[in-house]
Amino acid sequence: MAQHLPISRRHVLLGAAAFGVPAVLTGCGSDAPGPASGDGGPGTVTIGSNASDEIPKKTLETVVGGFTQATTKINTVDHNTFQENINRYLRGTPEDVFTWFAGYRMQFFAEQGLAVDISDVWREIGGDYTQAFKDQSTGTDGKQYFVPFTYYPWAVFYRKSLWQEKGYEPPATLDELTALARKMRADGLTPIAFADKDGWPAMGTFDILNMRMNGYDFHVSLMGGKESWTDPRVRQVFDTWRGLMEFHQPAALGRTWQEAGQSLAQKKTGMYLLGMFVAQQFPEADRDDLDFFTFPEINPTYGTDAIDAPIDGYMISAKARNVDGAKALLKHFAQASSQNVATKLDPGMLAASSKADTSGYSALQKRGAELVSQATHIAQFLDRDTRPDFASTVMIPSLQSFVGDPDEIDSLLTSIEKQKANIFR
Structure with a gap:
């Protein structure tokens, strides 16, 4: 693991x-x-x-x-x-x-x-x-x-010129992130670009929420099949995620990460949690306008000490x-x-x-290297930190199911745990 x-x-x-x-x-x-x-x-x-x-x-x-x-x-x-x-x-x-x-x-x-x-x-x-x-x-x-x-690190990416125009500042806590998202929505923007047609992008959101809320060690243990998906700590992750869904780009299951990245480049969305490869979707002339912040603190016990950097x-x-x-x-x-x-x-x-x-290195690449250097814990990403069969046959459809219907948490986690038990024998 x-x-x-x-x-x-x-x-x-x-x-x-x-x-x-x-x-x-x-x-x-x-x-x-x-x-x-x-x-x-x-x-x-x-x-x-x-x-x-x-x-x-x-x-x-x-x-x-x-x-x-x-x-x-x-x-x-x-x-x-x-x-x-x-x-x-x-x-x-x-x-x-x-x-x-x-x-x-x-x-x-x-x-x-x-x-x-x-x-x-x-x-x-x-x-x-x-x-x-x-x-x-x-x-x-x-x-x-x-x-x-x-x-490459995963972080929350945004366009500097748009943020300067609107007076936005990188949030340091989940409450600040939520307040920023509300302001973006009031300004006519879709706050958070989001896509999960390919199944894996939503894994990044789960990873960062779980590491921010429950810490790196619990996350790694969960990926290794050693923790229960029906654990209240896991349910709280999905509940928190559900609370953020209203700020996410709708109809995510019909959108590729490239299309979501293009919406960020076109200033139709305000921010996007993804790997630094999102820069590939920006015209060369606009890449210097791309910046990021690490996902903000949720639980002070863990702060922002962990990131995905595959x-x-x-x-x-x-x-x-x-x-x-x-x-x-x-x-x-x-x-x-x-x-x-x-x-x-x-x-x-x-x-x-x-x-x-x-x-x-571009300014973005230099910032990316610095972000990784400052992380205490580095995860490889959900589908790389667990068994391939569990990632593809259980987690992809499960997370897509959640994205499609965020209200069905308990039955979803019970299903994941049952399938996990059959795979991690």
């Missing part, structure tokens, strides 16, 4: 400066040149990618284009499809390298024998990462299975046909120069390598 990253504020600043079909993930492929030729031949390294949005897709293609030790072939699949089918994909005919997530989600597949031990790779690249990043790349057996590439990276599938080439590619991803390319092309990402050049 998620780990408490042992990161001091300075440590993270130095360390910095979100799914296939049963057999083969079908998507749009692209090739990057190299000295070898052929499709899937001995000189080719294949990559299964969930980077389906325009900016992440271009970023991966550009970074992989700088890899000269072998020909590469990228199989890009819709992000959500990739995530929801990853288990069957890895047991079918996966590519050599695949995009994935740090922490619990990496450990789960390592324990299943579906990933290659890359401890030898880490002996070469380890000096480029803080211990915290290595911890998040390490399986329960003490071996490494993951190479961190980029990460780490994205790469693993090698156990069925890889070109393990040597795959390891060479992972070393390429670990290079600071590769991550510098990524953070320059993608305004919503931060480099995981401690040797990356952060001097070219």
Whole structure:
């Protein structure tokens, strides 16, 4: 499950400066040149990618284009499809390298024998990462299975020019947030942009409310199946969330996160709780107008000490046909120069390598790195901090059910707990 990253504020600043079909993930492929030729031949390294949005897709293609030790072939699949089918994909005919997530989600597949031990790779690249990043790349057996590439914090984003015009100030408490939302509504704005068509965005709202109200340790324990979903503390989270629903963008189940992000960019909504990748939905000319604040305090016992800051990276599938080439590619991803390319092309990402050049970071990226450095506890995100099957088959439909009908809390939590008991045996 998620780990408490042992990161001091300075440590993270130095360390910095979100799914296939049963057999083969079908998507749009692209090739990057190299000295070898052929499709899937001995000189080719294949990559299964969930980077389906325009900016992440271009970023991966550009970074992989700088890899000269072998020909590469990228199989890009819709992000959500990739995530929801990853288990069957890895047991079918996966590519050599695949995009994935740090922490619990990496450990789960390592324990299943579906990933290659890359401890030898880490002996070469380890000096480029803080211990915290290595911890998040390490399986329960003490071996490494993951190479961190980029990460991003979740926060509440807004347009500075709109807030200056209206005289809004970042709230420090839930009461202040509610008062701000009422003022925005009176000003003709939809206070909080919100979307959950894809199932996962609402997880971020649950995460932050649970960590703010009940603390990081309880949240991690709940994600690990060790707490009851019918616990009064969990019910209070949903009750608090229900109280905020009147300020959320309506009809969220029919809206993608991209569309909600565009509403923020167009100044139709006042703020948006999401990952820093929301910057991808802003025209380049408007990105300097994007800022954020960490979700405000609810319970003084925990303050604002915890955030979600997911780490994205790469693993090698156990069925890889070109393990040597795959390891060479992972070393390429670990290079600071590769991550510098990524953070320059993608305004919503931060480099995981401690040797990356952060001097070219935008003001938003610098603020993002600072936010992570100040957090005492860092979670990886709900669907990364728990079992994949629990996240996809229980939590996605459950949270969508809540978003659709926030008044049915007790029966919903009873259902989640019953299903959890069957999965976490």
